[in-house]
Amino acid sequence: QVQLVESGGGLVQPGGSLRLSCAASGRTFSNYNMGWFRQAPGKEREFVAGISRSGSNTNYADSVRGRFTISKDIAKNTMYLQMNSLKPEDTAVYYCNSGPSWTPTTIVPGNHWGQGTQVTVSS
Numbered sequence: 001q002v003q004l005v006e007s008g009g010g011l012v013q014p015g016g017s018l019r020l021s022c023a024a025s026g027r028t029f030s031n032y033n034m035g036w037f038r039q040a041p042g043k044e045r046e047f048v049a050g051i052s053r054s055g056s057n058t059n060y061a062d063s064v065r066g067r068f069t070i071s072k073d074i075a076k077n078t079m080y081l082q083m084n085s086l087k088p089e090d091t092a093v094y095y096c097n098s099g100p101s102w103t104p105t106t107i108v109p110g111n112h113w114g115q116g117t118q119v120t121v122s123s
Helices: none
Strands: 003-007 010-012 018-023 034-039 046-051 058-060 070-073 078-083 092-100 117-121
Touching: 003 058, 003 092, 018 034, 018 117, 034 070, 034 078, 046 070, 046 078, 058 070
Parallel strands: 010 117
Antiparallel strands: 003 018, 018 078, 034 046, 034 092, 046 058, 070 078, 092 117
Protein backbone atom coordinates (compact mmCIF):
# COMPACT_ATOMS: atom_id res chain seq x y z
CA GLN A 1 0.00 0.00 0.00
CA VAL A 2 1.31 3.41 -1.00
CA GLN A 3 1.58 6.03 1.72
CA LEU A 4 2.76 9.58 1.16
CA VAL A 5 3.42 11.88 4.11
CA GLU A 6 4.10 15.59 3.65
CA SER A 7 5.82 17.82 6.17
CA GLY A 8 7.47 21.22 6.37
CA GLY A 9 4.51 23.54 6.00
CA GLY A 10 3.94 26.54 8.24
CA LEU A 11 3.54 30.28 8.48
CA VAL A 12 6.10 32.45 6.72
CA GLN A 13 6.35 36.12 5.84
CA PRO A 14 6.27 37.29 2.23
CA GLY A 15 9.69 36.88 0.68
CA GLY A 16 10.54 34.01 2.99
CA SER A 17 11.36 30.38 2.27
CA LEU A 18 10.10 26.94 3.22
CA ARG A 19 11.08 23.42 2.24
CA LEU A 20 8.40 20.79 1.99
CA SER A 21 9.15 17.08 2.19
CA CYS A 22 7.20 14.06 1.00
CA ALA A 23 8.23 10.70 2.41
CA ALA A 24 6.94 7.61 0.65
CA SER A 25 6.41 4.03 1.69
CA GLY A 26 5.19 1.24 -0.53
CA ARG A 27 6.49 3.00 -3.61
CA THR A 28 10.01 3.56 -4.91
CA PHE A 29 10.55 7.06 -6.25
CA SER A 30 12.89 5.91 -8.96
CA ASN A 31 10.04 3.99 -10.62
CA TYR A 32 7.52 6.86 -10.83
CA ASN A 33 7.13 10.46 -11.71
CA MET A 34 6.32 12.52 -8.62
CA GLY A 35 4.66 15.88 -8.20
CA TRP A 36 3.40 18.64 -5.97
CA PHE A 37 -0.06 20.16 -6.24
CA ARG A 38 -1.75 22.80 -4.13
CA GLN A 39 -5.25 23.93 -3.29
CA ALA A 40 -6.16 27.35 -1.98
CA PRO A 41 -9.49 28.03 -0.23
CA GLY A 42 -12.31 28.23 -2.74
CA LYS A 43 -10.10 27.17 -5.64
CA GLU A 44 -9.45 23.96 -7.52
CA ARG A 45 -6.37 21.91 -6.88
CA GLU A 46 -3.58 22.97 -9.23
CA PHE A 47 -0.27 21.59 -10.40
CA VAL A 48 2.85 23.13 -8.89
CA ALA A 49 5.84 21.04 -9.95
CA GLY A 50 6.76 17.59 -11.20
CA ILE A 51 9.90 15.50 -11.42
CA SER A 52 10.50 12.50 -13.65
CA ARG A 53 11.37 8.99 -12.51
CA SER A 54 15.06 9.53 -13.15
CA GLY A 55 15.02 13.04 -11.75
CA SER A 56 16.46 14.40 -14.97
CA ASN A 57 13.31 16.22 -16.07
CA THR A 58 11.29 18.73 -14.11
CA ASN A 59 8.20 20.77 -14.86
CA TYR A 60 6.85 23.85 -13.12
CA ALA A 61 3.73 25.93 -13.15
CA ASP A 62 4.39 29.37 -14.59
CA SER A 63 3.39 30.94 -11.29
CA VAL A 64 6.25 29.27 -9.38
CA ARG A 65 8.96 28.84 -12.04
CA GLY A 66 12.19 30.46 -10.88
CA ARG A 67 11.10 30.51 -7.23
CA PHE A 68 10.39 26.85 -6.45
CA THR A 69 12.68 23.86 -6.97
CA ILE A 70 11.56 20.24 -6.92
CA SER A 71 14.02 17.47 -6.13
CA LYS A 72 14.14 13.97 -4.75
CA ASP A 73 16.49 11.76 -2.78
CA ILE A 74 16.02 8.23 -4.08
CA ALA A 75 18.05 6.68 -1.27
CA LYS A 76 15.70 8.27 1.27
CA ASN A 77 12.60 7.80 -0.90
CA THR A 78 11.80 11.43 -0.20
CA MET A 79 10.80 14.29 -2.46
CA TYR A 80 11.29 17.97 -1.69
CA LEU A 81 9.92 21.31 -2.75
CA GLN A 82 12.16 24.26 -1.96
CA MET A 83 10.03 27.39 -2.02
CA ASN A 84 11.76 30.77 -2.10
CA SER A 85 10.47 34.32 -2.48
CA LEU A 86 7.09 33.23 -1.20
CA LYS A 87 4.06 35.37 -1.94
CA PRO A 88 0.66 35.58 -0.23
CA GLU A 89 -0.86 33.95 -3.30
CA ASP A 90 1.23 30.84 -2.57
CA THR A 91 -0.94 30.23 0.49
CA ALA A 92 -2.55 26.80 0.09
CA VAL A 93 -2.54 23.21 1.22
CA TYR A 94 0.27 21.47 -0.63
CA TYR A 95 -0.14 17.84 -1.65
CA CYS A 96 2.36 15.23 -2.71
CA ASN A 97 1.27 13.10 -5.67
CA SER A 98 2.64 9.86 -7.02
CA GLY A 99 2.56 9.01 -10.70
CA PRO A 100 1.56 12.24 -12.46
CA SER A 101 2.11 12.64 -16.16
CA TRP A 102 2.48 15.74 -18.25
CA THR A 103 2.82 17.04 -21.76
CA PRO A 104 3.42 20.63 -22.86
CA THR A 105 -0.33 21.23 -22.66
CA THR A 106 -1.80 18.77 -20.16
CA ILE A 107 -1.11 17.51 -16.65
CA VAL A 108 -2.75 14.40 -15.24
CA PRO A 109 -2.35 13.64 -11.52
CA GLY A 110 -1.47 10.16 -10.38
CA ASN A 111 -3.69 8.05 -8.16
CA HIS A 112 -1.97 8.45 -4.82
CA TRP A 113 -2.04 11.55 -2.64
CA GLY A 114 -0.64 12.59 0.69
CA GLN A 115 -2.76 14.24 3.37
CA GLY A 116 -1.42 17.71 2.60
CA THR A 117 0.52 20.32 4.51
CA GLN A 118 -0.61 23.91 5.05
CA VAL A 119 1.54 26.76 3.79
CA THR A 120 0.50 30.26 4.85
CA VAL A 121 2.32 33.33 3.56
CA SER A 122 1.34 36.39 5.53
CA SER A 123 2.85 39.33 7.35
